[in-house]
């Protein structure tokens with residue numbers, strides 16, 4: 143099987159984990175080559191860390207601290223939490239679980255990734271780390287409405303007045319008055335999806351008149367979805383809603399869903415030679431390996447459902463494949 147070649151495993155320091163197992167810390171200065179470096183500590187990266195640490199592999203996990211999960215005020219669709227769980231609580235629990243097996247989140251931003259001499263060089267500013275495999279779990283960033291201050295945006299999101307994920311929280315706007323900020327194919331698809339929750343739905347163009355094909359217009363008409371011209375400005379929150387100026391006067395809604403697309407954090411993959419889709423999502427095989435052997439990706443940065451459950455499932459598959467590939471090169475336990 144094609145996999146990156148590496149020299150015999152170097153001596154790395156070991157320490158006793160809480161369960162008495164030996165955990166290779168891989169924290170030696172110099173040329174230590176870890177089994178895997180995980181970039182990103184959202185649901186995908188943390189799941190991989192838990193799996194890989196429990197496979198007795200030496201890993202590091204770098205994270206720049208902007209997980210999309212950290213924005214979730216309360217998730218009600220993540221299985222196992224009947225009363226819901228906030229994104230921050232979920233991340234804290236996962237970090238605690240990973241740390242129990244010696245996998246610590248290191249607050250560093252990875253700035254460069256390259257494949258050299260049969261392994262990967264991972265650069266964080268002026269520090270360089272080496273690993274036999276790398277898992278990119280870097281996620282995506284939702285594009286925000288133009289002209290909205292960060293503080294206002296964050297408060298509106300915390301109160302469920304701005305929402306980004308109909309799959310996650312469409313249920314919470316059942317029969318409410320809802321606006322989708324977007325146009326074209328993407329805006330139409332999001333509005334149509336939300337039509338499954340409420341009939342009081344308005345698609346608002348982010349800039350002037352809508353840009354809709356005949357087919358989109360027909361679909362919106364068939365679903366009874368109103369259209370309003372933009373742009374939007376002068377946003378204000380009240381006790382249970384969000385109001386703003388549109389191209390057709392001031393309007394107020396119970397929730398606003400921006401459907402403005404996302405920026406995919408796949409730059410490291412591209413720099414390392416991995417292929418990405420037209421939208422910028424990292425392309426992977428069924429085992430989450432990119433077309434650069436030893437380079438894996440999981441979570442929102444890969445095409446998929448953009449859900450915690452999917453990120454976790456992909457990370458479990460990627461971590462197990464990494465483990466299996468490494469074990470083909472040498473016995474993992476000495």
Ligand SMILES: Cc1cc2nc3c(=O)[nH]c(=O)nc-3n(C[C@H](O)[C@H](O)[C@H](O)COP(=O)(O)OP(=O)(O)OC[C@H]3O[C@@H](n4cnc5c(N)ncnc54)[C@H](O)[C@@H]3O)c2cc1C
Nearest residue numbers: 182184186206207208209210217252281310441442448450
């Ligand atoms: C408002 C909101 C509500 C949501 N609600 C739900 C819900 O109820 N249920 C659900 O299933 N999903 C929900 N989601 C979606 C969910 O948050 C994502 O699917 C999930 O967080 C994806 O996990 P991930 O690990 O792929 O990426 P992320 O959680 O985004 O984590 C990526 C991590 O990588 C780090 N990173 C990126 N680049 C670098 C770099 N160069 N160096 C170091 N670190 C880096 C980032 O800082 C970040 O911490 C919601 C999303 C939003 C925005």
